[in-house]
Amino acid sequence: MRTQVAIIGAGPAGMFLAHLLRRHDIDAVVIERRDRAYVEGRVRAGVLEQVTVDLMHRLGLAERLVREGLVHGGTNLALDGEVFRIDMAALTGGSTVTVYGQQEVMRDLFDAAQADGLAIVWNAADVTLAGLDGDRPTVTWREQGEARTLDCDFVVGCDGFHGVSRGAIPEDVRKTFERVYPFGWLGILADVPPADHELIYANHERGFALASMRSPTRSRYYIQCGVDEDVADWPDERFWDELCVRLGPAAAAKVTRGPSFEKTIAPLRSFVTEPMRWGRLFLAGDAAHIVPPTGAKGMNLAVSDVTMLGEAFVDHYRDRSDAGIDGYSARALARVWKAERFSWWFTSVTHRFPTMDGFDRRIQMAELDYIRGSQAAQRTLAENYVGLPLSPA
């Protein structure tokens, strides 16, 4: 088997890239370790930046997004129970974010892939990359016990944090940068109306809480918890009680309680690997970087990476220019590090750290109070939250 671009992983990064390449008649094959139901079923991101929404429109994938997505022109912060709103649209010249679950994005990507006949290999076991520093890379895997080989011009590792691609870059070339946070997020989904039509990020002395949603009838709530805690210790009533304390009385009065149908604890981490290209291997999305979910940047970064990489492949195949390919790593990392900074900062000012003393707590409260009173501070937050523009080529 032969193709131009082999894409490892059918998550958001891999599938957006496959659609982008198809629009420019560049051949690609996506090789995925799991099946469609697994990838589509993972409950993860929910807030789309304008960059992501724009790409879905360009790819003709936005029909359901326009119908069902919830456009947010603002977001709320709560400081020890007192809620204030940041008018993101007014502060950024009209930019917004759209709440539309990653599961819905994946469904749209897979439905369109099926209709367009995009090549996806499901349930590929033992994926192995070879020849990445030469002219003829290969990808091998096992499919129902049979060995398969794909020859290609380039390999793109879109296989997430636990994939194989990042490890194919030699250790003496690869640099990693990491922060592991001393807490996690306990998240639930419940079919009850959300507390507010926009998100509420709450800093409370007992810890962080987030009121979010997936639709007008489905709520997504999170509270900061210990990484080693067991979800079994968090029956629904305990979760709702703690959430309401942290959101404060005004927001808590608008919380509708109901049975949760999903409850998980996610660890928080910041991670970047450099470079994002080695020989004929490119990394995109979570394969190269992780952000804590506070800034809602993970999936959006995956999309901005592959948007830049897609442009680079078009330059290579259509215009015979390798400038985009050669500049990809630096260009992508410039945006990645800004999103890393924002996600780290937003996590730092909204969470309770175990080592925090009275001084740290007052500095944190002063920072949030400063945001409440300063248009300049609000604009900085809003500009980062709605998503920075793609780095120039």
Ligand SMILES: Cc1cc2nc3c(=O)[nH]c(=O)nc-3n(C[C@H](O)[C@H](O)[C@H](O)COP(=O)(O)OP(=O)(O)OC[C@H]3O[C@@H](n4cnc5c(N)ncnc54)[C@H](O)[C@@H]3O)c2cc1C
């Ligand atoms: C609780 C939570 C909340 C989040 N909230 C947000 C949010 O609001 N906004 C946001 O933008 N982001 C958010 N994120 C992050 C977002 O979900 C990820 O950043 C996004 O899924 C990254 O996409 P990806 O395609 O790079 O990687 P992934 O989604 O991890 O996809 C990788 C794919 O590669 C496959 N794979 C792995 N190994 C192999 C292999 N060896 N061979 C072949 N295939 C392989 C996997 O099965 C998977 O399908 C959140 C994440 C979590 C956990």
